[in-house]
Amino acid sequence: MKLLKLILITFFINCASTPSLKLPSEAKVVGQGGLFLREDCSQTFPKITLIPQFEKVTLIGEGPYDLISGISDRWYKARYKDKVGCLYGGYLNKNYQNVPTSAMLKLDQVIQSYKEKNHNKALTYANEALEIAPDYGEAYNWRGRIHYKLGKYEQCISDYSNALRSLTNSIMYNNRGICKSALNDYIGAKKDLDTALKLGGDSDATTLSNTCYVYGMLSDKKAIDFCNRAIETSPNNPYPYYERSNLRRKLGLIQAADEDLETYTKLKKTGEWDY
Template identity: 30%
Template sequence: MSKFGRRLVVVVLNLFRQQSANPFIYAKYFRRSTLRSPVITRDLPPGLSAIGVVLVVTALASPTYARDRAVHPVSQTPQLAQLATDDYFERAYYYFEHGSLQSALSYYSRVLSLDPSYAEAYNNRANAHADLRQYPEAIADFSEALNYDHPDLGLIYYNRGNTYLEMGRYDAAIADFSDAIQHHYSQIALAYYNRGNANLSLGRYYSAIDDFDQAISHDSDYVQAYNNRGSTQVYLENFADAIEDYSTAIKLDQARPTPSPTLEQAHYNRANVYYQLGDYHRAVTDYTAALGGDRADLTSEKAHHADVLYSRALAQMFLGDRPAALADLDQAIDLYNQTGNVEWYQYAQMLRDRWQ
């Protein structure tokens, strides 16, 4: 590669770092447990977002109720007006599970009109508001729930903390996660983990590492905590520690029956560290793993693959493999175009023009 070409690669990579506040992917693994009385919680598998993962909770609708609903739609059931508070709660819970959030809100509101001190209903209505990104309403309901008796106040603080985190109100999130920890929240590793995410977002790297350490001490298989601690180590330029954390995350996730999205994230993050260290062969190997190892599966549904392809193209060019670099760049350009990412489509086009 010519000196000009090498300088251009560095310039474009620097543009990437400036444009993206986070060149490393964090797994934001929220769990907002939904309750009924007595306390029952379950978790759905995580769904991948641009920078993170959000978990909600499955409802516990009975098969009998599901069958009844198929024969007698709720809106047409004559006995609806006679349902007691708990029956409204069950219906709200069922709608929440099936993604009918507006219906869930309606039934939780009916519950609260009959029992204004029903803490679980406030908590669950808040979760529905949060899923609809109606954050002020969610915060109001979580705050109201804290005014009444509840078997797990730590959970409500935790849920409200997650909402503050989604809003970007990191100091408020930290305060709530700290309260969740003080109230002995049953899933304390999650509270430490998300407090670590909030500290990381504020650039409080040592505090973030302390929190991720605590999360791992309570759950030694916490893949996302290893991944995010690795990203925090990168900001502190502790590259060896970062590689170790990413490697642990990869090893733990590969041992699962079904790999999580964090597996690709950790490969991508470790590849970025290898790239920074000039170890382009290892970087290419990890970028390939971050793509799932199969070019044919690349689709616009995995828009984050465009960034991985772009990065692998840079590493390939440093290794002198021009055809492979151009092939990756072409695919990145196509994905940026499919997803409407005009800015990075133009950057990639500019780089390709220089390389030809």
């Protein structure tokens, strides 16, 4: 299974009943080269202006989830100076208070190395960021992603537990749940994913797909419903089709399972979801 970011997985996703961000809230742009403010919450909408790296913005509302360059997060309605539009959360530092600029620079290097699939280099930068700022939630978030990629699942769980001290949102619980499932702790994974759903992950296809997988491993009849909802939410995300294919095959629905597997293969070839 794949992680959301936050990403994620990254995160990031803040939601409904217990949001980690009390809007309006300030954030800083951490993307190298800045971040475009757009007219609405999608890359298809026109750019309003380019916001330079480390500039402050005010987040005033939550938008839909998206996956851009392998980073899973949600869009935010935002205000920058006299302009209002949408910003992608994957390149925002949403808990920057008391975080030194040097640590944020290290985080930028983490993100760039991760996008380049140089996970060992990204891990080095994440460790350096946490040496500078030991309570830096975004750095724990990214290091958790990296540890998952490197197969270090116990460290992954520890990182997300630390991240949750300052980033109490659905993506952190989703990602920790998937780390637990990698260690066959499906009961623990289910508990985290159920929490992720309550915090807004019920509108995110990756969280729904991961929940489908974990419920399926526990032989819970509700598993396929989560896959169906994931596909309805994001029809171009391949992973719910893969999970539903496995479930349908177990139920003896071979033709339907093969159709799902064919859809998964076609969508996976785009490379957009290979994170």
